[in-house]
Amino acid sequence: MQQRNGLNLELRRTQDFEGIRRLALESGLEDGSFASIVAALGLYSGKDLVGCAALKQTDRSFSVEWLAVSEPLRKRGLGGRLIAEIELEARLRGADRLWALARAPGFFQRLGFRLAGESEGSGPTLDNCMKCPQYMRSCRPAIVVKAL
Numbered sequence: 001m002q003q004r005n006g007l008n009l010e011l012r013r014t015q016d017f018e019g020i021r022r023l024a025l026e027s028g029l030e031d032g033s034f035a036s037i038v039a040a041l042g043l044y045s046g047k048d049l050v051g052c053a054a055l056k057q058t059d060r061s062f063s064v065e066w067l068a069v070s071e072p073l074r075k076r077g078l079g080g081r082l083i084a085e086i087e088l089e090a091r092l093r094g095a096d097r098l099w100a101l102a103r104a105p106g107f108f109q110r111l112g113f114r115l116a117g118e119s120e121g122s123g124p125t126l127d128n129c130m131k132c133p134q135y136m137r138s139c140r141p142a143i144v145v146k147a148l
């Protein structure tokens, strides 16, 4: 994957959950668990992890987790690329829709997701968000969903 500025990036599957956790926390995400993660993707610049996303599956419900792009590399389409790969992975596993508990709902809406009601379907809930000190202060999350 060649960027316009000559940066060479490789998107590949990874098991480096500690690296993902580090990038996610640096990017302002809350810590969480890797339980039920069925695929994780890393975007690498050489050995450096500069982007990540993971697919969680619980029963027949699929969601995007651990999405982050290193700050200097944002707004170049990398987040969109990660989501496209996660969508592909979810489809291969039989998903007909993909959920996210979105910190940046506008980002997801640009990629074809729509805002979902909390009682809709089997997606994520805001239960944990409501216990978080960032809730409605530095973070205004929303549940979003996309038909695949």
Ligand SMILES: CC(C)(COP(=O)(O)OP(=O)(O)OC[C@H]1O[C@@H](n2cnc3c(N)ncnc32)[C@H](O)[C@@H]1OP(=O)(O)O)[C@@H](O)C(=O)NCCC(=O)NCCS
Binding pocket: 027, 028, 029, 067, 068, 069, 070, 073, 074, 075, 076, 077, 078, 079, 080, 081, 100, 101, 102, 103, 104, 105, 106, 107, 108, 110
């Ligand atoms: C959200 C994040 C992954 C986006 O990564 P990115 O590489 O900058 O995204 P892209 O460049 O692919 O952006 C795709 C589109 O979404 C838009 N977009 C990006 N971030 C956005 C945001 N926070 N709010 C609204 N729109 C956004 C872009 O402008 C672009 O639109 P365009 O195609 O019309 O230009 C990145 O900002 C990030 O890591 N943020 C901190 C961690 C985080 O919030 N993760 C999401 C958890 S749910």
